[in-house]
Amino acid sequence: MAYRNILVEQEGSTAVVTLNRPERRNALSLEMLQELTQAVRALGPEARVVVLRGNGPAFSAGHDLAEMQARDAAFYRELFEACTALMETLQDLAQPVIAQVHGIATAAGCQLAASCDLVVAAQEARFATPGVRIGLFCSTPMVALSRAVGSKRALEMLLTGDAISAQEALQAGLVNRVVPAADLLETVRGLAAKIAASSPSVVALGKRAFWRQLQMPQPLAYDYAQDVMSANAAAGDAQEGMSAFLEKRPPSWRGR
Numbered sequence: 234m235a236y237r238n239i240l241v242e243q244e245g246s247t248a249v250v251t252l253n254r255p256e257r258r259n260a261l262s263l264e265m266l267q268e269l270t271q272a273v274r275a276l277g278p279e280a281r282v283v284v285l286r287g288n289g290p291a292f293s294a295g296h297d298l299a300e301m302q303a304r305d306a307a308f309y310r311e312l313f314e315a316c317t318a319l320m321e322t323l324q325d326l327a328q329p330v331i332a333q334v335h336g337i338a339t340a341a342g343c344q345l346a347a348s349c350d351l352v353v354a355a356q357e358a359r360f361a362t363p364g365v366r367i368g369l370f371c372s373t374p375m376v377a378l379s380r381a382v383g384s385k386r387a388l389e390m391l392l393t394g395d396a397i398s399a400q401e402a403l404q405a406g407l408v409n410r411v412v413p414a415a416d417l418l419e420t421v422r423g424l425a426a427k428i429a430a431s432s433p434s435v436v437a438l439g440k441r442a443f444w445r446q447l448q449m450p451q452p453l454a455y456d457y458a459q460d461v462m463s464a465n466a467a468a469g470d471a472q473e474g475m476s477a478f479l480e481k482r483p484p485s486w487r488g489r
Contacts, residue, residue: 234275238265240288241272246429247422248280248328255289260297261341263308266315270322273330278488281429281436283326284421285349286333292358295340295374298367313373316341320348320377324444327437329428333421334358335414339396344374347381347407350440353421354399355414360407363394380447381407432470432486 234241240251250272252259259265273283287293296312323330332338332349339361346352346360362371362378371378371391379387382405390397402408412420428436442461446454465471469489477484 234272236268236272238262239268239272243279244422245426246279246281247284247425248276248282249284249286252285252287252293255287255291257297258291258294258337259287259289259342260294260300261316261345262297262300263312263315265297266312266319270315270319273322273326276326276328278433280328281433282425283328283330284333284425285323285330285345286421287335289336291336291342292332292334292338293342293345294337295342295344295364316344316373320344323348324350325441327433327440329436329440331421331425333417334360334399334408335417337361337396340364340371340374344371344377347374347377351424352402352408353410353412353417353424354402354408355417356399356411357414358399358402358408358411359396360390360399360402361394361396362390363396365392366394378407381405432474432484432488434468434486434488435465435470435474438465 238254240253242249250269252265254260254265276283301309301312329351330349332346332352334346334352334354335358337359338346340363343360343362362374364371375387375391378390386405397405399408399411403411410420438461442458446457449457470486473486474484
């Protein structure tokens with residue numbers, strides 16, 4: 234399917250979704266947010282992992298401020314609902330999503346990276362929630378950011394608008410790996426291939442369970458995790474994986 238603001242490609246078992254408004258630093262217009270949500274929801278089972286990246290100098294500079302000027306309350310509500318729908322879709326998706334961040338990820342762009350399951354960043358990447366400086370506090374980016382890093386670091390970013398380096402983002406828990414820009418593509422490909430080597434049904438089950446248990450008090454999380462793991466243990470791919478381990482052979486996944 235053709236999109237105006239994004240590119241969607243299949244590279245082996247990996248779906249690569251590229252933000253493609255380089256002239257606007259991949260600003261997240263309403264149309265782009267809707268296209269991203271539509272594209273990831275339309276992915277088929279041949280996509281075992283999703284990589285989200287950006288064309289041009291920036292990963293994403295956040296919402297398109299030019300689009301947001303002099304609009305009514307109904308437009309703002311539609312915009313932020315579309316943004317929330319995308320972020321929740323990424324975490325509800327069966328496939329793990331890796332953000333490949335090569336440049337700045339600011340405001341809703343930082344939120345987009347934080348909403349992905351994993352983040353690999355180039356050394357030059359920067360992360361910020363600078364909305365406070367223009368009178369528009371990054372309240373929706375705050376939701377994803379505060380769940381990825383500690384409250385003190387999140388509040389400092391939100392209250393000052395200061396950018397943090399990729400290395401600082403790594404230390405804060407916002408980023409999984411920081412690599413030289415020349416190694417970014419191969420690092421992401423290697424990580425995607427490692428994930429894709431496991432049973433897709435088990436990966437989907439585990440991802441879903443991870444995000445759900447985070448919202449629960451610990452006793453409820455354990456009750457829920459026991460139910461998930463019991464069902465998982467009885468499933469075909471778990472039985473195959475245990476047999477393959479004991480028989481010292483590679484597993485043959487059936488996706489169930």
